[in-house]
Every structure is written in structure tokens, then in C-alpha cells.
Amino acid sequence: MSSYVRLRLDLAYDGAGFHGWARQPGLRTVQGELEAALDTVLRVHGSSLTVAGRTDTGVHARGQVAHLDADPEAVASAAGAGDLDPCAALARRLNGVLEPDVRLRRVTAAPGGFDARFSATWRRYCYRIADDAAAVDPLTRGHVLAWGRRLDLDRMNAAASQLLGEHDFASFCKKREGATTIRSLLDLSWARVDGVAEATVRADAFCHNMVRSLVGCMIAVGEGRREPAWAAEVLARRERDSAVTVVHAHGLTLEEVGYPPDDELAAQADRSRVVRTLAP
């Protein structure tokens, strides 16, 4: 493509019906559905998205961000003549083509230097657990885990506080050759919202299974099976511990992706590319 426009896509999806974000032949994935919709609406072939958070099977998103490099003429033509805002028109067209379990919330022309993945400075996830029959809501059962035992959030917060900061999170990650497992955990805390236990988990980035392993570790503490200090012991070991359960995907939602001010987008992207590809 000699000349293109980079579009920022803000999107939300119910992970239940998808085999995760990443395109896979023969499986329904968010990336696959979106790229097919883009091909249809833009009348092109091979639309290719870059995403901020590659969610696993069953994981939801409310604040996912992706980018697409598109032919400006295809965008204008899809929007239709005379449309004052071609990006908004594109979002409407895409939502008309997509199933209701994935929605474009906004399409905008990305600022210079923007990269949905590498410009991001943090990702914020929420894990929700209804650990009390009185708090179980059938209307939210698709994204809130029902748990049979009561959780002590004070204990879980005591465990969480020991994990904050920059560490090698190898104990909580599915290892991938040649990639670092050092991450900065910026927020990790539990609170009750309408009776539901909600974890806020924010980091510069996450390695595979990291949020669900952290939550699994803290559930063991919240139930009283482990002491809060156990979390720090697991972390210090720097290798996967079979006692740490990777909890169910359906309680996990990617809520928000953070980006720096526009004039720092390019520099942030350069920094991330170096760090993320460095061997540990």
C-alpha cells in the first residue's frame, strides 16, 4: 500500500462465542470475524489487525483496542458520499455486518505514531467472582465466576500488595521461548462491588495466563488454604507452581488500554518493541 490511513478501533466482545482473539483457520475468533467484516465493508482482501491485548478463549473485552492500515479511498467509499464522518459511518457499517457479541464502539483516525500494541503503556483487566449465593446474578453469569466458597478480600489484598512492582513473573506465566517474563504490575487489588469480588489488575503488559494465574493464587489465600505470604514465595521461585490454579476464563474482562499523550506515542512504541523482544 503506497498510502494508507491508520484507523484506531475501540471494541467490545463477549468471549463466550470465540476461540480467543487471534485468527485461527476453521475457528471463530474475534480477529477472524473483524477482519472478515472489514474485508466485506471496505471491499478488500486480507485486512490485518494489530491488537493491544491478545485475549484467550472465553476472555471478554470492553475496552479492547486494535489498529488497521487501510486504503483511504476504500474507507471513503465504504462510508458513502456526503458522509460528514467517514470513521463513524464505517463503525456503523461494521456493526451492521458483525454478530451482536462483538461491537465496534468507536473508529477514529489514529494520531501519528500510534500502534495499538506497542504504543500502549498499560492494560487493565477486571476479574469478577460471585462468592455468595446472594450476589450471584443470572444476568451477569457469563462474565462473573460463581464460586462456592466465601473469599476474604483482606487476605487477598495482603497477598496482592506483595506482587506489585517490576518482577520476573515467570511463576505466573506460560513460558514462551525468547520472550521476557519481566513485567511491571501497576495495580492489583480486590474490592466488593454490589457484593461481587472484583480484582483490578493493571500492568505494562501481561504474559500468557498471567492474570488468571495471579487470581488463582489469590483465591487460595482468600479461601484460607494458603497464607498471604505464599504469593511472594511463589513469585520468588520464578517457575510455574502446580499449586497455582489458572482460573476459568469467563470471569476475566479486558477493561481498558492506556496510551501516552499523542506526542509520545511513537517513542513509546519504539521502547516497547525493544523490551518485549529482549530475551529474559
Add this chain to the structure above:
Amino acid sequence: MSSYVRLRLDLAYDGAGFHGWARQPGLRTVQGELEAALDTVLRVHGSSLTVAGRTDTGVHARGQVAHLDADPEAVASAAGAGDLDPCAALARRLNGVLEPDVRLRRVTAAPGGFDARFSATWRRYCYRIADDAAAVDPLTRGHVLAWGRRLDLDRMNAAASQLLGEHDFASFCKKREGATTIRSLLDLSWARVDGVAEATVRADAFCHNMVRSLVGCMIAVGEGRREPAWAAEVLARRERDSAVTVVHAHGLTLEEVGYPPDDELAAQADRSRVVRTLAP
């Protein structure tokens, strides 16, 4: 039954999988599922529930209340020997038998004079509409109506304020022979919650289709198809107006049922029985 204990059941359900509350042969209904679960757990036949709000097909509930008159020995035996709280044990057993789209939140021994239907002084419903692509959340699409046109809540609140108080709501009701359509509308207002337009609708009781007709009327005003004063005109006509749409069921949730203090439960039930069966 010579001696019985009256149980209060607080429950929640996702209306999508039910043909409404009321038992119907051959159809899956909330009452049908619950009574079958009670028969199983209590090892009886013909358990019969009385409910505060008979919801239609597709309507949800978070704060539904019902009562059951049960044999105390059957309850004790279902709870198991040595259980400190037989009602809590019964709730657990029922939740173990029921599908996850209906949940018992609490089972308690009802105070004297309690009648789930007739002791209630008000019912509160919420109707939720996502009228903006940025507010549409795939995770809540089962109980929030997605609406293609933007709604002006100020206009809708202007219309709503004219409907408050005691009126004959025949214009908004599916008529039933020999029953009054006079109701006291205690709250009717719209607010934005996380971008979603939410109506709070509270009345002493509702006649059939009343909430969904009121919302349909206000949507016409919010879209600008009608003026706010139209709501009062429809009300004054006292007969069904084909211009008032009965909106989709799935945006509607019964949130809460209000009861007076325990020592007024019996008197309230007596009053309601008289009023509700009086011809208009």
C-alpha cells in the same frame, strides 16, 4: 396441610430462557422450574408458589419475591440433620438442582402475615437502553436493549413527570375483565448510567404490559417523534393507543419488591386483596 411454615424466597433469573413466570403446561417457565425443584428437594408433590411480580416472557428479575407454604418436617429433612440454618441449606439444595439461569438468593422463614403478592407495597422495575454505539456492551446485551437512535432523556423525563401519581392507566394496559387499571406510579425517571439510558419505574402494582407501554411512549418522545405533552394526552384518553409501542421484553428487569414493616404485613395484604379485585 394442618401445620405449615411459610417460606420467603428471594430470587433472580435471566428471562431469555423462560416463557415468563407463570406455570404453563409444556413450556419452560420460572414458576414451573422452581416448583419442580421444590418438589424434588422437599420430596413432595404439587409445591405451589405465590409471586410478587408475574413477569412476561423474556422479562428478567433480580429482586423477585415468592412465598411457599411448606411442611416443616419436609424442610428440616431436606436440610439434613445438624444443619444450623435449614433455610440456607434449602437454598443451597435448590440452587444445586436448578439451571444457572435462575438462582435462589435467599430463603427465609416469612414473618407472620407475610404474603409475597398482597403484602407488597411497591414493585420497582428498570428498563435499560443503549442508544449509542459507544455504550453498547456485548456482555450485557441480554438485558439492555440496543437502540439505533439517540434518546433525549430531558424530554423523556418531562413526559414521565406528567404520569406520576394515582391514575387510571388503561391507556398503557392490556385490559383484564373485572380488574381495575388504577395504579399509583411512585417513580418514573430516566438517567444515564455508564452511557446507558435507564428508566426507574416504581408503582404500587402494575397491570399487564404497563411498564413496556410507558417506556414505548417515552421513547417516541425521546426520539422527537412526539412532544412530552403527548404522554399526558395518552393517559387522559384511558384507552389503548396504537401509537404507543410495547417495547421489547429483554430490556426490562424486576429489581426490587417493597414490603412494609413486619407488623403491617397482614393489614397491607388485606387492603391489597380488596383493591386489586374491585371492578374499575
